[in-house]
Amino acid sequence: MVTIARGHYQNAYVTHDLDRAMQRAGDLLGIAEFIVFEPDMVLETPQGRREASVRAALGWSAGLQVELIEPVSGYVDHYLPFLPPDRRDPSPRFHHVGVRRDDIGAMRAEIARTGLPLAFEGSVPGLTFVYLDARETLGHYFEYVWASAEGWAGQGWPPDRPIS
Amino acid sequence: MFLRGHMQNAYVTRDLDKAMEIVGERYGFERFDRFDPDMVVSTPHGDEPMVVRVASAWAGGLNIEIIEPVSGYVDHYATMLPADRADPTPRFHHVSLRRDDLADMRAEIARLGLPLAFEGPVAIREAIPSLVFVYLDARASLGHYVEYTWKSPEAWAFVGWPEGRPVW
Numbered sequence: 540m541v542t543i544a545r546g547h548y549q550n551a552y553v554t555h556d557l558d559r560a561m562q563r564a565g566d567l568l569g570i571a572e573f574i575v576f577e578p579d580m581v582l583e584t585p586q587g588r589r590e591a592s593v594r595a596a597l598g599w600s601a602g603l604q605v606e607l608i609e610p611v612s613g614y615v616d617h618y619l620p621f622l623p624p625d626r627r628d629p630s631p632r633f634h635h636v637g638v639r640r641d642d643i644g645a646m647r648a649e650i651a652r653t654g655l656p657l658a659f660e661g662s663v664p665g666l667t668f669v670y671l672d673a674r675e676t677l678g679h680y681f682e683y684v685w686a687s688a689e690g691w692a693g694q695g696w697p698p699d700r701p702i703s
Numbered sequence: 704m705f706l707r708g709h710m711q712n713a714y715v716t717r718d719l720d721k722a723m724e725i726v727g728e729r730y731g732f733e734r735f736d737r738f739d740p741d742m743v744v745s746t747p748h749g750d751e752p753m754v755v756r757v758a759s760a761w762a763g764g765l766n767i768e769i770i771e772p773v774s775g776y777v778d779h780y781a782t783m784l785p786a787d788r789a790d791p792t793p794r795f796h797h798v799s800l801r802r803d804d805l806a807d808m809r810a811e812i813a814r815l816g817l818p819l820a821f822e823g824p825v826a827i828r829e830a831i832p833s834l835v836f837v838y839l840d841a842r843a844s845l846g847h848y849v850e851y852t853w854k855s856p857e858a859w860a861f862v863g864w865p866e867g868r869p870v871w
Contacts, residue, residue, distance in 0.1 A: 542731055544762030550712070550798065552846060563844040567815070569705045601707035602871030603798075623846075632846040633795040636712065655729075676729045678714065678785075678794040700871055703764025 543653055543681070546702055549604040549637030551682065553618045557594045557609035559629035568605060570598035574694060582614055582659040589614035589659070602700045607631055617658045617670065617680065635670065635680035639702055643667060643685040650683055665690035708801035708870050711759075711766040713850070714793035715780045719756045719771035721791035726769065735760045735769075736863060744776055744823035751776035751821070764868050769793050779820040779838060779848065797838065797848035801870055805835060805853040812851055817841055820848060832857035 554560035561573050573596035580591050591613035598605050610618040621632045640646035646669075655671035658680060662668070665687040673681040686694070716722035723735050735758035744753045752775040759768040772780035783796045802808035820838040834854040841849045854862070 542762075544730070544765050544767070547712075547763065547765040567817075567841065567844045601705045601709065603706040603709040605706070630843055630846050653729075673729075675792060676725050678792050697871075701764075701869065703868070 543649065544636070544638060546639040547636055548602075548639050548696075548700075548702075549606055549682070549684075550633065551606035551608065551635045551637060552631030553608050553610065553621050553634045554629055554631045555609065555622055555626050556629035557596060557607055560607045560609070560631045561596050561598075563629065564605060564607060564631055565598065568598070568600040570600055570605065573598040573607070577611075578663070580661050582661045584614060584659045585657055591615055591659075593618070597694050599695055599697060602697060604637070604694070606637070608634065614659065617672075621679075633679060635673075635682050637682040637684055639691070640683055640685045641702075646683055646685050655681065665693070706798070706800060709798055710764070710801045710864075710870075711768055711799035711850075712795065713768040713770065713797045713799060715770050715772065715783050715796045716791055716793045717771065717784055717788060718791035719758055719769060722769050722771070722793050723758050725791065726767070726793065730762070732760045732762075732767075738829075740824070740827055740829060742824040742827040744821040745825050746776055746821045747819055750825050753777060753821070753823070755780070759862065761863055761865055764865065766799070766862070768799070770796065776821060779840070783847070795847060797850050799850040799852055801859075802851055802853050803870075808835075808837075808851050808853050812837055812839065815839065817849070832861050834858040 575596045577594045582589050582591050592611040594609040596607045621634045650669055655673055658670040658672045660669040667685045669683045671681045738757045741754045743750050754773040754775055756771040759766055783794050817839040820840045822837040832855050837851045839849045
């Protein structure tokens with residue numbers, strides 16, 4: 540992690556109810572506005588391509604980005620075990636950390652060196668994300684994110700926030 | 704509460720030695736700073752003893768802390784441990800926020816209205832620089848605890864704050 544936690548910028552959570560989670564976390568963390576998106580994705584997984592739909596929200600609380608994810612359908616098995624047993628409970632539950640990378644080739648080489656199992660990966664124009672399964676070592680998942688400069692700006696990267 | 708000053712993700716484990724081995728091997732930590740505080744903390748039920756074993760290390764601008772609850776007032780740690788007592792895997796427990804003005808920190812905590820888990824140290828056996836930590840129970844809104852910490856400059860140096868690392 541000395542290497543791979545470099546660029547840590549995000550703590551991410553799963554929830555049964557994105558709207559109520561945004562309310563609770565937003566009120567506490569002073570996040571007045573989340574970027575909400577509801578992607579229908581095709582993911583690369585160890586079992587081949589799989590479709591997945593989630594509802595997600597991104598918000599910045601000072602220099603830390605908070606992501607909230609509500610799994611909806613498809614290949615969402617990696618999210619489900621972290622949810623509260625009570626389906627009426629909207630409280631977010633910690634799911635993964637996200638680290639920023641700006642060189643996608645170097646990111647892929649680094650991922651290969653970690654030896655962590657791939658959970659899934661996906662991309663949209665200007666952004667690629669790779670989820671690794673770090674449950675046996677950290678108890679949660681680990682996400683690498685490469686994005687173009689426009690991709691980082693599009694998710695509200697604070698201009699004065701250094702890449703650690 | 705803003706996450707300004709976020710500087711640490713912290714985990715609990717049932718076996719600190721195995722957890723350090725697991726995390727160290729996989730993520731390349733050559734060494735952890737080790738500390739076994741034997742202290743008294745202030746709780747909603749009065750002062751209580753607490754003994755924990757702690758390891759921490761810096762990964763870039765992020766501090767990783769692993770805590771093994773040992774004895775005393777450790778229920779707030781124990782509640783996040785794996786059900787299997789033989790499982791040493793770290794489990795996420797809290798984020799920690801740096802504050803540099805103690806009075807401002809206490810005013811901010813009061814405004815939040817989050818339940819106090821505990822704070823300290825009221826007393827500690829080891830000689831350490833001046834510091835204050837306050838654990839708040841944010842499980843209802845974030846699913847985990849939040850730690851506010853004020854430290855003297857000597858205490859920030861004591862915990863290895865990376866030179867030049869700004870507070871963001």
